[in-house]
Amino acid sequence: MSTTQMTPAPATEPALHDLLAGRQLPRWAPLAAAAAGIVISLLLNLISAVDGVAGTAVVAAILFVIFQTGWSLRVEGRRHAVDRLATTAVYATFVIAATPLIAVLATVFVKGIKVISMTFLTHSMRNVDTQGPGGGLQHAIVGTFQQVGLAALMGVPLGILAAIYLVEYTADAKSSRLARAIGFVVDVMTGVPSVIVGLFVYSAFILTLGLPRSGFAAAIALAILMLPVVVRSTEEMLRIVPRELREASLALGIPRWRTITKIVLPTALAGIITGVMLAIARIAGETAPLLLTTFLSQSFNYNAFKGPQAALPTFIWDQFTSGTQASQDRAWGGALVLITIVMLFYAGARLIARFTGVKKF
Amino acid sequence: MAKRIDIANLDAYYGTFKAVGDVSLSIEPKSVTAFIGPSGCGKSTVLRTINRMHEVIPRAYVTGQVLLDGEDIYGPDIDPVNVRRTIGMVFQRPNPFPTMSISENVVAGLTLDGKKRSKAELDSIVERSLRQANLWEEVKERLDRPGGGLSGGQQQRLCIARAIAVQPQILLMDEPCSALDPISTLAIEDLIEQLKADYTIVIVTHNMQQAARVSETTAFFNLPGVGQPGRLVEIAPTERIFSNPTQEATEDYISGRFG
Ligand SMILES: Nc1ncnc2c1ncn2[C@@H]1O[C@H](COP(=O)(O)OP(=O)(O)O)[C@@H](O)[C@H]1O
Ligand SMILES: [Mg+2]
Numbered sequence: 001m002s003t004t005q006m007t008p009a010p011a012t013e014p015a016l017h018d019l020l021a022g023r024q025l026p027r028w029a030p031l032a033a034a035a036a037g038i039v040i041s042l043l044l045n046l047i048s049a050v051d052g053v054a055g056t057a058v059v060a061a062i063l064f065v066i067f068q069t070g071w072s073l074r075v076e077g078r079r080h081a082v083d084r085l086a087t088t089a090v091y092a093t094f095v096i097a098a099t100p101l102i103a104v105l106a107t108v109f110v111k112g113i114k115v116i117s118m119t120f121l122t123h124s125m126r127n128v129d130t131q132g133p134g135g136g137l138q139h140a141i142v143g144t145f146q147q148v149g150l151a152a153l154m155g156v157p158l159g160i161l162a163a164i165y166l167v168e169y170t171a172d173a174k175s176s177r178l179a180r181a182i183g184f185v186v187d188v189m190t191g192v193p194s195v196i197v198g199l200f201v202y203s204a205f206i207l208t209l210g211l212p213r214s215g216f217a218a219a220i221a222l223a224i225l226m227l228p229v230v231v232r233s234t235e236e237m238l239r240i241v242p243r244e245l246r247e248a249s250l251a252l253g254i255p256r257w258r259t260i261t262k263i264v265l266p267t268a269l270a271g272i273i274t275g276v277m278l279a280i281a282r283i284a285g286e287t288a289p290l291l292l293t294t295f296l297s298q299s300f301n302y303n304a305f306k307g308p309q310a311a312l313p314t315f316i317w318d319q320f321t322s323g324t325q326a327s328q329d330r331a332w333g334g335a336l337v338l339i340t341i342v343m344l345f346y347a348g349a350r351l352i353a354r355f356t357g358v359k360k361f
Numbered sequence: 362m363a364k365r366i367d368i369a370n371l372d373a374y375y376g377t378f379k380a381v382g383d384v385s386l387s388i389e390p391k392s393v394t395a396f397i398g399p400s401g402c403g404k405s406t407v408l409r410t411i412n413r414m415h416e417v418i419p420r421a422y423v424t425g426q427v428l429l430d431g432e433d434i435y436g437p438d439i440d441p442v443n444v445r446r447t448i449g450m451v452f453q454r455p456n457p458f459p460t461m462s463i464s465e466n467v468v469a470g471l472t473l474d475g476k477k478r479s480k481a482e483l484d485s486i487v488e489r490s491l492r493q494a495n496l497w498e499e500v501k502e503r504l505d506r507p508g509g510g511l512s513g514g515q516q517q518r519l520c521i522a523r524a525i526a527v528q529p530q531i532l533l534m535d536e537p538c539s540a541l542d543p544i545s546t547l548a549i550e551d552l553i554e555q556l557k558a559d560y561t562i563v564i565v566t567h568n569m570q571q572a573a574r575v576s577e578t579t580a581f582f583n584l585p586g587v588g589q590p591g592r593l594v595e596i597a598p599t600e601r602i603f604s605n606p607t608q609e610a611t612e613d614y615i616s617g618r619f620g
Binding site for chain 2: 171172173242244245246247248249250251252253254255258259262263266267269358359
């Protein structure tokens with residue numbers, strides 16, 4: 001009996017293998033299906049059954065899906081065929097989603113790079129004929145930095161504190177009612193159009209309180225706009241910090257507030273920074289509230305608290321509506337500068353996030 | 362340094378749900394007391410009332426008394442932060458702070474309390490605590506590496522080092538070995554054996570052999586019925602609980618007839 005156990009009958013091995021193995025398409029199958037689809041589509045194009053680049057591409061894609069799925073169905077069976085179909089669909093949606101993004105970036109780059117020069121980056125539009133070429137946008141860069149910076153200075157701490165309150169201090173029934181009310185207001189704020197926030201700041205701060213038109217007035221509007229984004233994203237991040245960490249800290253006799261600032265916030269920091277960045281990226285491109293609060297300026301104004309101040313979005317709008325080739329080129333140049341600043345800022349924030357917060361092993 | 366605990370007529374609630382009712386027991390200084398009983402009978406709940414961690418959960422509260430050397434820790438002018446500094450806790454799942462290195466983890470309770478301490482003082486506390494937790498030899502070369510990179514058993518000993526770095530008088534442990542392998546479990550049990558020279562230790566455990574191995578006194582909790590509050594059935598010297606319990610329910614549980 002022991003001998004039969006130790007030397008299993010060789011006859012069972014192939015059967016077991018058949019049970020475990022499945023027939024598979026060769027690795028080059030998707031390529032072959034794609035090639036076949038493209039060739040047939042081109043042939044159809046030649047005999048004029050299909051025309052246009054887009055039409056040919058779509059037909060090729062459809063043929064590819066049919067070939068691959070049909071082939072897989074015959075050889076590999078239903079489950080694999082469905083898997084391949086789903087994989088194709090996932091890739092296709094990714095391409096469809098990424099195309100507009102890449103197209104926007106490419107268009108802005110191609111149209112904007114033409115006017116980028118040292119002069120463009122270091123001059124204002126003071127004494128420059130808006131209709132003609134020349135001039136620059138440094139005054140707008142200065143304005144955007146000051147306005148967005150002031151807005152972040154107001155909006156980020158306020159938003160983070162509100163999120164801390166919502167997550168950490170709403171245990172009892174009374175405060176949780178207040179938390180729900182705050183949550184509701186925050187959600188409503190997310191939906192308020194930016195032009196209305198601009199109008200609000202204009203009427204409440206400029207007309208009623210007598211605040212001068214200034215970069216600071218614009219910053220108030222931008223801070224209001226970024227607040228709900230900061231609150232909601234920070235809230236999400238704080239909620240995913242495990243309760244065990246808070247308890248570990250409290251059990252060491254670390255007070256509540258220090259537990260939040262030294263344990264909870266650092267743990268969630270990377271996510272909070274990302275949320276803040278998204279909020280800043282959102283407000284950096286706002287135009288309508290700026291027009292209502294600080295309006296336009298063609299010159300440098302380093303004082304955000306007094307007088308109209310330029311900004312990149314309003315610079316783009318102003319140049320674009322001037323309508324000449326030269327001014328529209330400048331508008332595209334402004335767009336390129338704005339996108340670049342936002343992306344650089346984003347990259348910088350990710351870098352900071354990587355080197356702070358949770359330690360990687 | 363070690364202190365005694367007397368719990369009197371303690372009820373613990375989660376909102377309107379009474380999780381444990383009418384618990385009275387005494388815990389001797391420099392001894393190990395084990396809490397055993399079926400899941401959900403309120404062992405963790407009672408343990409957490411001893412350092413006022415119960416009330417950290419929203420809407421949770423207690424009635425009754427917990428006396429630390431005669432002083433009611435639920436008294437009106439008692440600061441829970443000071444209670445927790447005096448009564449340390451180790452949790453079921455190791456939970457080192459992910460933003461901190463090994464040494465920062467050990468002294469977190471000291472560096473985060475707001476008082477300034479010299480680097481040399483902190484370094485010596487790191488070494489002392491890690492030695493007490495039997496972890497020093499394993500980590501002394503990588504004190505500035507993240508605590509999360511250690512094995513589960515090492516992480517749990519790191520958490521013990523962190524708890525004893527603030528020099529508490531009492532150490533509460535809630536199933537400290539249930540997420541660990543047998544070797545790490547033995548390491549922690551050895552550690553408990555050493556720590557009881559200085560600390561009063563209360564340990565919740567699912568493992569009756571463990572209770573028998575490490576504790577002098579055992580408290581058996583039980584759940585009379587679904588939805589009813591858990592009860593303390595009996596508390597007695599561990600040998601007596603395991604050889605000659607006075608209550609039938611204890612005998613049933615010990616002999617594996619339920620739970
Ligand atoms: N955070 C909580 N909120 C509400 N009920 C809880 C909470 N923690 C525990 N309970 C309840 O309290 C009872 C006792 O739980 P616990 O003390 O964790 O038991 P044990 O540690 O003995 O397994 C159980 O019925 C449990 O469902
Ligand atoms: Mg428990």
